[in-house]
Amino acid sequence: MSDGGTTGKSGDSKTVTRPMPPRTELSQGFWDAVARGELAVQRCGACGLLRHYPQLRCPACQSAEVSWQPLAGEGEIHSYTVAHRAFHPAWKEHVPYVIATIELDEGVRMVCDLLGADPDTIAIGQRVRVRFEDLPGQGRMPRFDVVD
Numbered sequence: 001m002s003d004g005g006t007t008g009k010s011g012d013s014k015t016v017t018r019p020m021p022p023r024t025e026l027s028q029g030f031w032d033a034v035a036r037g038e039l040a041v042q043r044c045g046a047c048g049l050l051r052h053y054p055q056l057r058c059p060a061c062q063s064a065e066v067s068w069q070p071l072a073g074e075g076e077i078h079s080y081t082v083a084h085r086a087f088h089p090a091w092k093e094h095v096p097y098v099i100a101t102i103e104l105d106e107g108v109r110m111v112c113d114l115l116g117a118d119p120d121t122i123a124i125g126q127r128v129r130v131r132f133e134d135l136p137g138q139g140r141m142p143r144f145d146v147v148d
């Protein structure tokens with residue numbers, strides 16, 4: 001699915017598509033959940049630890065037993081930064097924008113851009129909720145919105 005950020009025509013103006021995370025055998029459960037409109041992370045089959053990003057073995061007990069645990073999709077901003085320069089042309093129109101580490105209520109963290117958030121009012125501890133965005137030609141992506 002990853003196209004590395006190609007340039008294409010959209011109407012009269014050129015648009016730049018965002019690079020997509022690679023979908024691998026290891027991350028397939030995450031993407032299958034996203035396709036259903038759910039956020040899911042790996043759950044260790046031996047000790048129950050939830051983990052993200054997907055890993056072959058549990059970092060706590062080394063077990064390779066794993067299942068996919070759906071999450072509620074809510075959490076808070078653990079940390080953030082405001083990008084004043086786009087690292088890729090697909091984000092150029094969004095500058096300045098927020099990139100946050102989100103701590104989900106189940107205790108796992110994810111990193112996501114928050115393109116709808118106001119860089120002047122963003123704060124650690126603000127509540128966020130997942131939503132799913134269908135990107136034309138690229139598939140469905142989980143995104144987070146501030147809900148304070």
Ligand SMILES: [Zn+2]
Nearest residue numbers: 044047058061
């Ligand atoms: Zn474990």
